[in-house]
Amino acid sequence: MTTTVPPGTAASATGVPHSDVDPFAHDVLEDPLPMHAALREAGPVVHLDRYDVFALARYDDVHAALVDWQGFQSSAGVGLSNFRYEEPWRPPSLLLEADPPRHDAPRRVLQKVLGPRALRRLREGWAADAELLVDEVLSRATAFDAVAELSTAFPLRVFPDAVGIPKGGRERLLPYGNHAFNAFGPDNDLVAKGTPRVAELSGWVNAQCQRDVLSPAGFGADIWAASDRGDITPEQAPLVVRSLLTAGVDTTVHAISAILYAFATHPDQWQRLREDPSLARVAFDEAVRWESPVQTFFRTATTDVRVHDVLIPEGSKILMFLAAANRDPRRWADPDRYDLSRDPSGHVGFGMGIHQCVGQHVARLEAESILTALARRVATIELDGPPVRHHNNTLRAWESLPVRLTLG
Amino acid sequence: MTATTPARAPLADAVASLRVTGKQVQADGVLTLELAAPSGNRLRDWTPGSHIDLILPNGLTRQYSLCGNRWDATTYRVGVLLEPGSRGGSAYVHEQLQVGDLVGVGGPRNNFPLVPSEQYLFVAGGIGITPILPMVHQAELLGADWRLLYGGRRRSSMAFLDELAAYGDRVLVRPEDEYGLLDLPGFLGAPRDGVRVYSCGPAPLLAAMERTCAYWPPHSLRVERFVADDAGAPARIAPFEVELARTGTTVTVTPDVTVLEALNRVGIEVLSSCRRGVCGTCETTVLAGRPDHRDALLDDDERQADDCMYVCVSRSRDERLVLDL
Numbered sequence: 221m222t223t224t225v226p227p228g229t230a231a232s233a234t235g236v237p238h239s240d241v242d243p244f245a246h247d248v249l250e251d252p253l254p255m256h257a258a259l260r261e262a263g264p265v266v267h268l269d270r271y272d273v274f275a276l277a278r279y280d281d282v283h284a285a286l287v288d289w290q291g292f293q294s295s296a297g298v299g300l301s302n303f304r305y306e307e308p309w310r311p312p313s314l315l316l317e318a319d320p321p322r323h324d325a326p327r328r329v330l331q332k333v334l335g336p337r338a339l340r341r342l343r344e345g346w347a348a349d350a351e352l353l354v355d356e357v358l359s360r361a362t363a364f365d366a367v368a369e370l371s372t373a374f375p376l377r378v379f380p381d382a383v384g385i386p387k388g389g390r391e392r393l394l395p396y397g398n399h400a401f402n403a404f405g406p407d408n409d410l411v412a413k414g415t416p417r418v419a420e421l422s423g424w425v426n427a428q429c430q431r432d433v434l435s436p437a438g439f440g441a442d443i444w445a446a447s448d449r450g451d452i453t454p455e456q457a458p459l460v461v462r463s464l465l466t467a468g469v470d471t472t473v474h475a476i477s478a479i480l481y482a483f484a485t486h487p488d489q490w491q492r493l494r495e496d497p498s499l500a501r502v503a504f505d506e507a508v509r510w511e512s513p514v515q516t517f518f519r520t521a522t523t524d525v526r527v528h529d530v531l532i533p534e535g536s537k538i539l540m541f542l543a544a545a546n547r548d549p550r551r552w553a554d555p556d557r558y559d560l561s562r563d564p565s566g567h568v569g570f571g572m573g574i575h576q577c578v579g580q581h582v583a584r585l586e587a588e589s590i591l592t593a594l595a596r597r598v599a600t601i602e603l604d605g606p607p608v609r610h611h612n613n614t615l616r617a618w619e620s621l622p623v624r625l626t627l628g
Numbered sequence: 629m630t631a632t633t634p635a636r637a638p639l640a641d642a643v644a645s646l647r648v649t650g651k652q653v654q655a656d657g658v659l660t661l662e663l664a665a666p667s668g669n670r671l672r673d674w675t676p677g678s679h680i681d682l683i684l685p686n687g688l689t690r691q692y693s694l695c696g697n698r699w700d701a702t703t704y705r706v707g708v709l710l711e712p713g714s715r716g717g718s719a720y721v722h723e724q725l726q727v728g729d730l731v732g733v734g735g736p737r738n739n740f741p742l743v744p745s746e747q748y749l750f751v752a753g754g755i756g757i758t759p760i761l762p763m764v765h766q767a768e769l770l771g772a773d774w775r776l777l778y779g780g781r782r783r784s785s786m787a788f789l790d791e792l793a794a795y796g797d798r799v800l801v802r803p804e805d806e807y808g809l810l811d812l813p814g815f816l817g818a819p820r821d822g823v824r825v826y827s828c829g830p831a832p833l834l835a836a837m838e839r840t841c842a843y844w845p846p847h848s849l850r851v852e853r854f855v856a857d858d859a860g861a862p863a864r865i866a867p868f869e870v871e872l873a874r875t876g877t878t879v880t881v882t883p884d885v886t887v888l889e890a891l892n893r894v895g896i897e898v899l900s901s902c903r904r905g906v907c908g909t910c911e912t913t914v915l916a917g918r919p920d921h922r923d924a925l926l927d928d929d930e931r932q933a934d935d936c937m938y939v940c941v942s943r944s945r946d947e948r949l950v951l952d953l
Contacts, residue, residue, distance in 0.1 A: 287670060288670070288701070289673075290699050290701055320675070320698070321675075321676075321742075321766045321769055321770060322744075322770070324675045324741065324742070325741065325742075325743055325744050328675070328738070328741055335908060335925070336908045336911045337911075337930065337936075449847055450743050450745075450824070450847040450848075451741075451743050452743070452744060453744050453745075456744065499897075501899050502897060502899055505899055505901075563892070563897060563899075564899070565899055565900040565901060565903070565909075565910075566900070566901065566903065567901075570901065572901075572902065573673070574673050576901070576902065576907055580901070580907070580909070581908060581909075584909075
């Protein structure tokens with residue numbers, strides 16, 4: 221953290237606290253918590269001079285902006301880029317980068333396809349898959365990189381099958397998602413690093429969204445079936461499938477890494493989970509609150525919006541720090557503690573409102589499956605070396621997480 | 629389990645009681661109610677075609693289409709026809725319900741969504757105009773090609789004519805005493821692709837629509853039937869008990885708290901997120917008893933199964949619910 225925002229000392233002519241911090245610089249991505257705290261303390265709205273955006277970091281204000289789709293639009297892009305003036309790097313998402321009324325039909329379709337009731341048929345299979353994976357991993361070693369062996373392996377084992385894409389080429393899913401989440405940030409070195417492969421990855425992903433490529437049963441087929449009923453158009457169907465492939469892989473991988481890191485550093489909480497495996501869902505949401513795998517999203521003001529006594533001019537970009545909101549002491553007692561006795565309900569790690577993560581029930585089921593399988597066999601989890609962060613403009617992630625387990 | 633959570637969770641409107649903030653006559657026998665949260669907070673989001681369940685102070689539950697403007701996040705508007713022979717629903721709304729009264733609300737739910745199309749034809753009969761009104765607004769916003777045929781007994785019984793006048797000749801107003809029965813074949817024209825036909829109104833109109841559209845491509849016609857008076861048990865205004873099958877505990881839920889809050893108070897954890905019956909996180913299996921579903925997720929068949937409920941908003945029709953907790 222090279223820049224702090226001392227309250228009251230860095231106010232612009234209009235009285236809005238401001239900062240020259242770069243939330244996308246590598247030192248901040250390595251440890252964003254001090255910046256989050258500084259922004260929360262500086263005021264409800266802080267102008268970030270470097271990008272000319274307005275930042276929200278307090279829970280109440282982030283929550284209010286997330287639910288207010290009328291005042292804070294998504295169709296001008298949910299990254300730094302303003303689609304009113306700039307060409308998006310790919311055709312915009314029909315969900316994430318859309319507002320009512322165009323957002324209505326795709327959202328309604330996907331919400332049903334990924335709804336809790338629709339997932340019931342996957343529960344047993346995923347539980348069995350998780351058992352198998354854990355048995356395989358533990359039969360090889362009890363010290364390993366948990367990112368590779370568990371948090372990447374499990375979602376890639378179950379999710380692409382659930383969507384119904386072919387087996388070949390799935391190694392492209394993570395780099396594609398990684399680039400898509402980098403692309404919400406500024407045009408920095410992280411974006412530059414992904415750009416050479418954009419054409420190849422996009423071409424492959426788009427090809428997987430076509431009806432004749434998808435298996436006859438799965439989320440993808442369900443989406444195409446909705447287009448047969450006219451609930452969405454046949455032109456919309458592949459873009460809705462694309463949303464699954466963009467937003468459904470990296471996010472879950474990093475969320476599972478987050479929970480494994482949480483348990484490796486909070487052994488007492490692992491014991492609690494072992495004693496009461498029904499805490500798996502709470503454990504996962506508490507990890508999503510605590511680590512916020514998706515750190516930020518942007519909105520654009522549809523009109524002059526007043527947040528407390530700050531007037532945000534129409535057309536301005538607003539940067540919502542979900543991660544900072546999830547550790548706001550105004551909302552959460554002892555927010556930095558990973559604590560299974562806490563009720564994490566209401567965290568904004570999945571967003572909130574009409575754009576709230578439509579795949580959240582899928583993510584919870586994946587996490588619950590793998591945690592339940594681990595809790596059955598693993599007595600202790602500890603770090604077996606320094607974990608290494610993976611930097612992404614939007615995601616908080618681990619590159620590697622060396623762990624050592626004892627069985628029992 | 630609330631020990632470490634400050635009591636600031638945004639639950640203020642969770643019991644979903646709304647206040648009647650406006651009551652206006654729109655036509656002979658038709659009035660609109662405006663509803664808002666007592667706190668003035670945002671209401672749950674909705675889309676054209678949605679309806680809400682109104683739980684009236686007399687315990688009756690009635691469904692009404694939302695016909696306001698969803699860009700106004702703090703107000704709902706519904707249109708209510710005084711039905712001859714009303715068993716206490718519309719008669720209660722017309723004769724007894726006052727501005728300032730509180731009503732319970734479930735939903736919104738949408739069984740009649742406006743699907744994407746470049747061309748729409750709308751046919752409304754009588755009070756069936758209510759779900760159609762926000763649809764034509766939306767079609768206009770989308771720049772779609774649309775027309776509305778609106779019938780009623782006589783001009784003075786037809787609501788929202790002033791609002792519809794803004795759309796000019798896209799709207800055909802055809803009161804029966806002036807024009808006779810609606811000319812559906814003339815309005816709809818020859819069967820063709822690329823058109824979505826929406827209709828809401830009395831059963832004879834919908835039957836005529838189905839006959840007229842029999843040779844249209846599948847899924848061209850979408851209709852919403854007037855919902856018959858709810859035959860189910862009325863919502864409970866009185867407290868009810870929730871028995872937790874796994875823990876053996878019984879919790880009393882009083883009218884001023886949600887089931888979720890009542891569970892939290894005795895230390896039972898149920899993960900939730902939106903706390904508005906929208907996201908589905910707090911889905912809980914129901915082992916016995918009939919829930920009073922107030923969520924925006926379950927469709928009619930799923931509701932009737934009575935095998936799960938969203939405890940952040942839904943309540944009980946019976947004295948006792950047994951949950952798998």
